[in-house]
């Protein structure tokens with residue numbers, strides 16, 4: 001049994017507001033900010049003398065990330081954002097042929113392909129959902145890449161990655177894991193994922209500037225990246241400026257000196273989450289979104305998120321007239337949610353309570369009566 005109230009104490013934001021907007025950005029928990037501060041103290045006192053320790057710590061975090069998504073550490077690179085990771089992927093495969101995506105995607109998933117002139121074939125979701133059967137019906141021979149978010153940012157539809165992996169054939173399967181990373185399981189091998197990108201500032205709560213790229217080892221061998229920096233090479237410490245023998249590992253995408261505080265934040269978040277239990281966190285968040293959905297239904301609000309248990313996530317979106325205005329008015333009451341796709345998106349995390357949700361629903365009803 002997890003003591004969720006004890007977990008909540010690690011989140012100072014709970015003293016000042018009801019924060020239900022983790023699909024936008026998560027507040028950094030104390031154990032994570034402590035780890036980041038430890039790095040800055042070391043930098044303050046020791047400058048570069050800590051470098052070997054930091055490199056060692058970075059590799060430990062790489063292993064933790066790999067374990068979390070069932071990959072190998074040589075398949076993991078640290079990036080600054082999902083967008084950066086998606087661009088590294090597109091650099092390799094955008095020229096291989098058409099890509100398949102759906103019209104609900106966050107632009108970070110599709111822009112890198114469109115920018116490179118790749119034809120994108122669009123799936124129109126039905127009732128806010130893109131089923132694996134719908135994906136299958138679009139898999140014409142010219143489609144070389146399947147692009148999908150794990151969880152859709154507007155309505156929280158959770159994709160069945162393993163079902164898509166099972167039908168992908170020899171196409172590339174590229175996953176934007178941003179809205180599921182940290183609280184929903186990811187098994188890159190079982191789902192036959194070729195490439196995955198995420199950031200760490202939402203559900204992982206490890207701050208802006210943290211990101212992860214997964215590249216299946218097979219593609220590390222096959223493709224040569226077009227981006228490379230002095231630290232992409234096998235022996236950066238030799239300062240060789242007349243050749244470029246790149247590392248074989250995904251860390252070849254880490255072009256310059258490492259963004260240590262962001263990497264350490266990811267590591268500390270994974271430690272914190274693991275201690276609580278990843279599956280406990282998943283269950284807790286899905287419980288909270290279930291409670292919220294039931295409350296909203298009782299208030300006769302039309303839910304835009306999927307109801308099928310396997311497709312649910314940490315995001316609940318519902319229809320609301322004047323959504324932007326209502327969100328602003330709730331903000332004035334220090335209750336934070338977002339407007340997305342014309343509705344209101346609510347995204348609780350593990351430290352939120354049922355009381356937070358009831359407070360939100362009560363305030364929502366008041367606002368709806370007045371607007």
Ligand SMILES: Cc1ncc(COP(=O)(O)O)c(C=O)c1O
Nearest residue numbers: 081082083106108149153178199
């Ligand atoms: C699905 C998805 N991908 C990507 C992003 C943005 O990621 P980044 O700013 O790290 O590129 C968001 C932000 O809302 C998102 O919801």
